Amino acid sequence: MGNTYRIKDIAKMSGVSAGTVDRILHNRGKVSEEAYKKVNKVLKEIDYQPNLIARSLALKKSYRFIALIPLFAEGEYWAELCNGIDKARQELFSYNVEVERLYFDQYNQQSFDELIPILEQTDYQGVVIATSFYSSVMRLTQLLDQKKTPYVLIDAFIDKTNCIAYYGINSFDSGYIAGRLLYDQINKTDNIVIFRFTHKGDVQVTQEIKREEGFRNYLLEKDFGGNIYTVLLEANDPNKNTAILDNFFDKHKDINTGIIFNSKAHLVAQHFKQKLKQFFLIGYDVIKSNTIYLENGYISYLIAQRPEVQGFNCIRALFRHIILKEEVNRINYMPIDILIKENIKYYNNYI
Template identity: 70%
Template sequence: MGKTYRIKDIAEMSGVSTGTVDRILHNRGKVSEEAQKKVEKVLKEIDYHPNLIARSLALKKNYHFITLIPSFAKGEYWDKLCEGIDKAEQELFSYNVEVERMCFNQYDKSSFDELIPRIEKADCQGVVIATQFHDSVVKLASRLDQLQIPYILIDAFIENTNCVAYYGTNSYDSGYIAGRLLYEQINPTENIAIFRFIRKGEMQVTQVMKREEGFRNYLAEKNYDGRIYSVQLHADEPEKNISILNTFLEEHKEVNAGIIFNSRAHLLGKYFRDKGEKFRLIGYDVIDPNITCLNDGSITHLIAQRPEVQGFNCIRALFRHLVLKEKVEQINYMPIDILMKENIKYYNNYI
């Protein structure tokens, strides 16, 4: 076991008073910038970590976090993210951390809005917010600011909020990369399709809009001269979707490449596979049905964003901010993983 450093030891090594060290360690009272830097330098050198159990018992405080994410079925993208949340909660159980899960319908903005009053009235110390609906998230963030409740954003970063941290990919860059992946499979005049699932109350979510912006900008930079068709599908009407796809492909027989900016690529992959059509399709997220389509060739590439790591890190970030009083980096971009049939078997969740 490493050496135990007392406040007195840290003060002597830093050349400051014990009172200054105490204020920095417990985030109470003001200290000079020079003193702050001296103490932080020593803390880094000695790899200082507070005695978490002692601190938690001393405070005799419970920490109630709320996660606000889309509802999901087993094996779906948000289920993967919740695996990370569950793992973090298990690790922090000894420190009186409890996570309450609130879920909304990601295809219905009103279901998100209905949860805002519940969060306002909840006795919670921190919130994790999936940023599906931009305006609603901004409204909730403003209210949490007023209540002085810290919050973490996941899925897509939203500017002009006071979030403690964001965990997720750079959505624009993710779409830009997708543009390159598809462009390299087509000729510059070939027509393509963007597939979307229609949402109630708001046509697109923040992340999807940013991905599409990056995608279109890549093609524009390459002087792409084909036409981009938009195909609107319905979240809960599979039979209607088949009719929509049949009609679209009958009217546009030349289109045999496209993209969908969410985890539902497998629905399209299965459609094209069942019809025996060779369609170059790019999608997002490593869930089992998408992996099946990747392996059978009905999806050419998947872009992944490590949801388990996002879920784990967002809970840990609230813990670090509230309990350890550590400074948390605000923007934490995840790697943008490009997966193909040839490398998918080596991919793991990294937690």
């Protein structure tokens, strides 16, 4: 209905000039607060819906969003998230929206820091940030706040930022749930192990920290009396990892339960398969390599968070906020999905 109203119709209903209405609708030039209130009141009354495609093409205005994403190989978690970003980009093509990705090494905080000067010198209207490194993300968001550039967080929510939206699971709660899943499989005094992949500079990823906090919190509430060991592995050195794992289990033959708080569970499960070792392992993220080990029993549970949905919605949130001028929900928690080999084959149906 709103699209049948012309600018001169709205001007007449508002009691202002057509030029004033034009400036308000196209967000150009100054108008008085009184005129703005009059026009806005009429727009709400007639449920005015502008033709945004026509407007953006007529003004020849383009929008550039930048996504800071960890470098990935095909089939990994971040590849799934980027599939969602690409779907949103394709959907918004008619609105002159472009999305550029800047990559960093998720095991090297310096590689993230090196992107900040690039952003200082780059023209863009919105940013998506994977919040891997807390201190670096805080430094970047302060820069974006100064530039009044809207940004969306994914991976882990950081409450000391002015993000317009966050998409992802509640990291603490997902770890808490993982604690319950694991605790149900052990005796109160059994020993367990946390597998952790090391990062350059010995910096833990924000999301993994929060997941581990939730996990340990659950065990603490249950007065867990066993020991929690930590095994440090390297993402790109399988031979070294084999030696590390062999050495650990030679010393701790009683341990047959553990968890890893990221998508690398398949690298640990591969070791157990090679050694024909029975082990109860909880991991994160439904990627192909993890799914294989879930189906053959070397991963017991996967906790999933729908990365493609996250990627799609983070770009849509910037679009709605910047172009449609709509209010978006700030906290958008994904479902915390628990997958086992009996239900994994149905997981992506109807999504």
